[in-house]
Amino acid sequence: MTEEARISDDLIDRILLMQTLNSTLVHFLLSTQVDGTVDPDRVDSLTQGLLRTRRWMEEATTMKGVNPSTQNIISLIVKRLSQIESLLPKLSAKAKEAEARGTPAQEILTLLDGDSKVSTSKPPSMRTAPENAAADSKVIPLVGEEAEVVVEPYRKVEVENDEWGLIGQMQRMITQYSKRCHVLLPTFWVDALRELHRYRSDSAYYGDVVEIPGRVLATIVKGLLTEAPGARLLQDLSKKRPQENHLNSSEMERVERAVSVYFSGVSNVLTGKELKVEDKLNEARNSFDAFGWGGPELEKRIIKRINQQCEEALQNAESASDPQRQVIYSEITKLLTKLQHAILAEPRLREILAQMKP
Known part of the structure; x- marks a missing residue:
């Protein structure tokens, strides 16, 4: 195999890996929207895969025999991967918080599109005492009403x-x-x-x-x-x-x-x-x-x-x-x-x- 053919095959392998990563990220975004939850462990595993892909693509920017135009395109890909890489840990942190309290995925997926118009209202169980008092101020309890006994499932x-x-x-x-x-x-x-x-x-x-x-x-x-x-x-x-x-x-x-x-x-x-x-x-x-x-x-x-x-x-x-x-x-x-x-x-x-x- 000639050196030119070897470089060509190497670049094809890297691009195929990049395409696989793209497909994985798209599936992640769509499935989280459908499920309504974001799995932080899945986010972290994506981060590890993205990190390795980005490093591998980065190597191609200094490979001998790759023309400058191709290297510039690869550099742009690496830059975009770096941006996503810096975003995923933030998504993971929010996903862990959401997993602990059952927050819908919509609240944390806004990280990916920069939407800041997300409701910050808390569920009743997360409210502070003053918030609960304000929310319940119009509720008049029935005389002699017994508190509901919550059965602990586990x-x-x-x-x-x-x-x-x-x-x-x-x-x-x-x-x-x-x-x-x-x-x-x-x-x-x-x-x-x-x-x-x-x-x-x-x-x-x-x-x-x-x-x-x-x-x-x-x-x-x-x-x-x-x-x-x-x-x-x-x-x-x-x-x-x-x-x-x-x-x-x-x-x-x-x-x-x-x-x-x-x-x-x-x-x-x-x-x-x-x-x-x-x-x-x-x-x-x-x-x-x-x-x-x-x-x-x-x-x-x-x-x-x-x-x-x-x-x-x-x-x-x-x-x-x-x-x-x-x-x-x-x-x-x-x-x-x-x-x-x-x-x-x-x-x-x-x-x-x-x-x-x-």
């Missing part, structure tokens, strides 16, 4: 309850395989399993809400440690990367938020309220469509196994015979997708996927 406790023995099984497996495998990636999924068991509920559906996703997470851990290609890739990784057994605070925070969102999604199952099954199924489908594959530098065979678990959960949601399980499996699909975005958003976990690639 609560989080400090110590997990390994009711089905899944945590113990997976932790023993981690300990056993840590002698020959790098275990940070399996540990991520075990910690998600552990976090799942830190929630309690008196609902009759509590068992299904915890055990069903728990077994899915356990399947992922087993697959990584005992099945091809994960087992071999983790063994190879242990030879070139020091062992890491614990998630850092940022990684753990993403796990905690993902599980918190899952329980929020199944709250109506736990309380016995009306279930909007079709809405949940559509949310799960949109979430699966937005599954994060990462860039070309990452080991896709590992990611594909997670994608298969997401697809299986979605199929179970669509085929389950009762609405409660349909909602649970829908939320499992969203949980797995969110955890995958969390992996792509965290530099250390993303680096592991990159080092796994031959």
Whole structure:
């Protein structure tokens, strides 16, 4: 291959990657408008992908053999990527706030178009005492009216309850395989399993809400440690990367938020309220469509196994015979997708996927 042909092929690869990123960003914008929510982990994983794409495109501006006109165009692309790159962390921060209080996506998506005409009114639960007093000044309570008792759908406790023995099984497996495998990636999924068991509920559906996703997470851990290609890739990784057994605070925070969102999604199952099954199924489908594959530098065979678990959960949601399980499996699909975005958003976990690639 001549030098000119090599440069041409290299530029084509970079432009194709750029086009893939563009498509991903467009899908992100459209899907968040449809869903009405913005996933901060998805935003952060996009940021990581955009950062690498921008750096790769930036290299092309100084490549020998590229004509000045092409270099100028690439420089403009790099400039635009830098502008988006600086905007996404702000969007992520607002998305995390919105995720915590259930704010609609419309409020934070205005960051992308600069619209400042957004209502800043707070929901009643977010108002200060004077605001509530003003809002309720015209309300005359009935004599003898009793305060409504709010039934708590679930609560989080400090110590997990390994009711089905899944945590113990997976932790023993981690300990056993840590002698020959790098275990940070399996540990991520075990910690998600552990976090799942830190929630309690008196609902009759509590068992299904915890055990069903728990077994899915356990399947992922087993697959990584005992099945091809994960087992071999983790063994190879242990030879070139020091062992890491614990998630850092940022990684753990993403796990905690993902599980918190899952329980929020199944709250109506736990309380016995009306279930909007079709809405949940559509949310799960949109979430699966937005599954994060990462860039070309990452080991896709590992990611594909997670994608298969997401697809299986979605199929179970669509085929389950009762609405409660349909909602649970829908939320499992969203949980797995969110955890995958969390992996792509965290530099250390993303680096592991990159080092796994031959």
